Amino acid sequence: MNTDFTRMYIDGEWQKGNSEKTMKNVNPFTGEELFTIQAATKEDLNRAYDAATLAQEKWATELPQVKRGILEKAITVMEDNKGVIMDWIIKESGSTYMKATSEFHASLNILKEATTYPYRMEGKILPSQVPGKENRVYRNPLGVIGIISPWNFPFHLAIRSIAPALATGNAVVIKPATDTPVTGGLIFASIFEAAGLPKGLLNVIVGRGSEIGDDIVTHPAPRLISFTGSTEVGRHIGELAGRGLKKTALELGGNNAFIVLDDANLDQAVDSALFGKFYHQGQICMAVNRIFVHKDIYDEFAERFIQQAAKLKYGNPAEEDTNVGPLINREQVDRILKDIEGSVEQGAKIRLGGQAQGNVLQPTVMTGVTNSMPLAENEIFGPVAILIPFENDEEAIQLANAYPYGLSGSVHSSNLERGTQVAHKIHTGMIHVNDQSVNDEPHMPFGGEKDSGLGRFNGEWVLEEFTTLKWLSVQHDRRNYGPFINRLK
Known part of the structure; x- marks a missing residue:
């Protein structure tokens, strides 16, 4: 597997971008420059899309066992290079060893589902x-899919689009986030190249949003x-895609509620709140954003939560027992x-933490927070836990639904039916009773409502997203068109 990521990947070839500008890839914990890459231009992007378009025509008709075989080889390549992949996840995105391990295995499961x-x-x-x-309905690939991957879970959130897209007969062009060009894109070129994927089906463009950002969509x-x-x-x-009548699969921000009822x-x-809030420094779209606790148990919950949060080790993500690493920048x-x-x-009130050393923000806990404060109104995307009291179930539901987001959430109650009823009333695409909000399984529908996005990933639902239906009818017997034709005789 190639590990020189100083070039992008177009039509099966590792090549330099043609922009006069370069992009530095920096370790967010140490500040070390990992490498510099020549950025892509619109011409590079055009070549990638042209290659994808040409290669997809043959790939669409390829036998299913051939497609599956390449995905299975990609699984083997990943397993054989686990150490290399995890090392890049840690040093490029600031992931802790624990998070990198989890991300690797989650990505492997996505590939296995895609087979x-x-x-x-x-x-x-x-x-x-x-x-x-006779009416026939055929499911066909869409053709070419453009993928824009994020920096927080770059490996997992890229493969969950790449694998199903290729498995269903599409070709892809990927633009990874500028902070994570390897784990969000280039490393997949290396994996699938080693797996024998035909040229042109997977292309990775590393470029600045100011130069090619809109063109990824409008091409x-x-x-x-x-x-x-x-x-x-x-x-x-979404606005750009709408002008071209393109489909979109958008997984966007969240302001996820974690509700602790009085019988929890x-x-x-x-334990659930600690994981959902501080896992990967809270830099997860599904992360707990607002912790609502019934007023009768608020103080006791706060004391226990602060006591446990104070034990979290923060700092160097490469150390295997680190819980909280650096933010991305x-x-x-x-x-x-x-x-x-x-x-x-x-x-x-800041009850724990609140300080930063470099890009490492201490695990922070705050009480006396209301639902209208900046930390409640905005998606935190960092290791800051805010505890908000509520009077009753109805108020908790109202507070949880106060903002135009609806990605994930959780409800804790010893009465499962009560917890479920509250969960039903939260306007969100995903919610979990007696668990935290960070859940993702390769066979379950993943996606949000309202300002948290459109469409669903994983399982049978991503099949719906990445394919299209064609109605083909066959007239076996000569059709009688009635008076329209009879009058001509």
């Missing part, structure tokens, strides 16, 4: 209202744009510190 797709391109034969007619080749990232950028992508098992709820740190300051000015 089933070539044999799940099912059609139907349906009855007709016309005598002698006539892609019929679907898969994007994971902020709601602001996702809305812009506190030890279970505390200083801009993210400063943004969160500003929201902490704004919330404190409005009455919130």
Whole structure:
């Protein structure tokens, strides 16, 4: 497997971008420059889309066992290079060893699920209202899919589009986030090259958004744009795609609620909240953003939660027992510190942490928070936990639904039916009773409502996203067109 990632990958060849500008890849913990790459231009992008378009025509008709075989080889390549992949996840995205391990295995499971797709391109034969007619419905690949991957879970969130796209007969062009060009894109070129994927089916473009960002979407080749990232950028992508009547699969921001009802098992709820809030420094779209605790147990929950959060080890992500590593860059740190300051000015109290060393923000817990403070109003995307009290179930539901996001969430109650009823009333695409909000299984529908996105990933649902249906009818007997034709005789 190639490990020189100083070039991008177009039509099966590793080559330099043609932009005069370069892009530095930096370790967010150490500040070390990992490498510099020549950025792509619109001409590079055009060549990638042209190659994908040409290669996809043959790939669409390839036998299912051939498609499956290449995906199975990709699994073997991943397993054989686990150490290399995890090392890049850690040093490029600031992931802890624990998170990198989990991300690797989640990605492997996505690939394993995708190996089933070539044999799940099912059609139907349906009855007709016309005598002698047979109605057939075929499921076909869309053609070319443009993928824009994020920096927080770059390996997993890229492969969950790449694998099903290829498995269903599509070709792909990937633009990874500028902070994670390897784990969000280039490493997949290396994996699938080693697996024997035909040239042109997977292309990776590393470029600045200012130079090629909109062109990824507006180019006539892609019929679907898969994007994971902020709601602001996702809305812009949706607008651009709409002009070209393209499909979109958008997984966007979240302001996820974690509700602790008055009958909850506190030890279970505390453990759940710690993981959902601080896993990967809270830089997860599904991460717990607002922790709502019933007023009667608020103080006890807060004390237990703070006591446990204080035990979390933070710092070097390469050390295997580190719980909280660095944020992706200083801009993210400063943004969160500003929201902490704004919330404190409005009455919130810092009970733990609140300081940063470089890009490492201490695990932070705040009480006295209201649902209108900056930390509650905005997606935190960092290791800051805010505890908000509520009076009753109805108020908890109202507070949870107060903002226009609906990605994930959780409810804790010892009464499963009560917890389920509350969960039903939260306007979100995913929610979990007696668990935390960070859940993703390769066979379950993943996606949000409202400002948290459009479409669903994983399982049979991504098959719907990445394919199209064609109605083909066959008239077996000569059709009688009635008076329209009879009058001509």
